[in-house]
Amino acid sequence: MMKKVRLGSSDLKVSQMVLGMMRSSAADVKALEAVLEKALELDINFIDHADIYAWRTPAESLYGELVKARPELKDKFIVQTKCGICQGYYDLSYEHIMESVEQSLTRMNLEKIDVLLLHRPDALMEPEEIAKAFDELQLSGKVLNFGVSNMNPGQISRIQKCVRQPLITDQMQLSIVHSSLIDQGIYVNMKDEQAVMRDGSLLDYLDEHNMSLQAWSIIQAGWEEGCFIDHPNYKELNDKLEELSKKYKVTKSAIAVAWILRHPANILPIAGTVNPTHLEEMAKAFELKLTRQEWYSLYLATGKKLP
Numbered sequence: 001m002m003k004k005v006r007l008g009s010s011d012l013k014v015s016q017m018v019l020g021m022m023r024s025s026a027a028d029v030k031a032l033e034a035v036l037e038k039a040l041e042l043d044i045n046f047i048d049h050a051d052i053y054a055w056r057t058p059a060e061s062l063y064g065e066l067v068k069a070r071p072e073l074k075d076k077f078i079v080q081t082k083c084g085i086c087q088g089y090y091d092l093s094y095e096h097i098m099e100s101v102e103q104s105l106t107r108m109n110l111e112k113i114d115v116l117l118l119h120r121p122d123a124l125m126e127p128e129e130i131a132k133a134f135d136e137l138q139l140s141g142k143v144l145n146f147g148v149s150n151m152n153p154g155q156i157s158r159i160q161k162c163v164r165q166p167l168i169t170d171q172m173q174l175s176i177v178h179s180s181l182i183d184q185g186i187y188v189n190m191k192d193e194q195a196v197m198r199d200g201s202l203l204d205y206l207d208e209h210n211m212s213l214q215a216w217s218i219i220q221a222g223w224e225e226g227c228f229i230d231h232p233n234y235k236e237l238n239d240k241l242e243e244l245s246k247k248y249k250v251t252k253s254a255i256a257v258a259w260i261l262r263h264p265a266n267i268l269p270i271a272g273t274v275n276p277t278h279l280e281e282m283a284k285a286f287e288l289k290l291t292r293q294e295w296y297s298l299y300l301a302t303g304k305k306l307p
């Protein structure tokens, strides 16, 4: 049974595993329907869109097409989308937020968005404008909850100081390989590369402010290298994943997800697959709990060290 968690201070009860829609924009409605059916079977009710996911067709439009054909799906998923990334610049102005939400609603054939995230910090953002947009969107019932993505504590505080609505979540890149959120907490005050504070101690901040952390690209090393599973650059990690996958009788991908789930912050992993079998395999992570030693052994198998 999929674990349900409260999203930050909201009253939304979402599945801890989120289904990411970015790569569905390279697929078609049939493939989208298949992976959403599998999600429902696995009790995954939380999906993550963005206005810019549009490799082949906008992911939101594919979802809208499906929802039009099958309106009952509207009540089955809690829909999150994002705004703020434009071609060659970031835009968190009042006008852009309002326009992006209107377009997302139209594309998805929805009357409301459950969670709206500001996709990336815009160097020119003015929190007062964000506050005006959030107030109007909430008042009109077009957006029910608000959060951010790729933001550090200082940026969140600056926005939160102006907006009335609680920011309930931050979405950040996190995997065994891309683990800077965790590295600097292990390497406090050391001179090594892992000690570099890249995020302003975000995990501690989110905990203190009752915000949920969502993790993106949970099995990716990075944009260039792609998926670390079976990647020749990550031989030691793959050997360890293999060993644990045999012990727990799950796939390596499930072990990689279990590594994120083992952290006590109740992190919500976003699975980016459009393959129903891959989704089912990853969801098996909820059936196991890595030991402390196993968690650290996976961390060290990426080449990182302990101080």
Ligand SMILES: NC(=O)c1ccc[n+]([C@@H]2O[C@H](COP(=O)([O-])OP(=O)(O)OC[C@H]3O[C@@H](n4cnc5c(N)ncnc54)[C@H](OP(=O)(O)O)[C@@H]3O)[C@@H](O)[C@H]2O)c1
Residues within 6 Å of the ligand: 019, 020, 021, 022, 023, 048, 049, 119, 149, 150, 171, 172, 215, 216, 217, 218, 219, 220, 227, 229, 253, 270, 271, 272, 273, 274, 275, 278, 279, 282
């Ligand atoms: N906030 C942000 O800035 C941001 C940035 C990026 C992404 N996101 C969100 O995070 C979501 C997930 O990101 P992601 O797609 O990079 O995540 P991911 O789950 O780490 O990667 C999924 C990709 O890995 C492939 N893959 C290869 N082997 C696999 C295996 N054994 N099991 C499962 N998948 C395997 C999948 O292919 P198949 O489809 O063939 O399985 C798919 O192409 C996105 O959809 C989006 O919602 C947010």
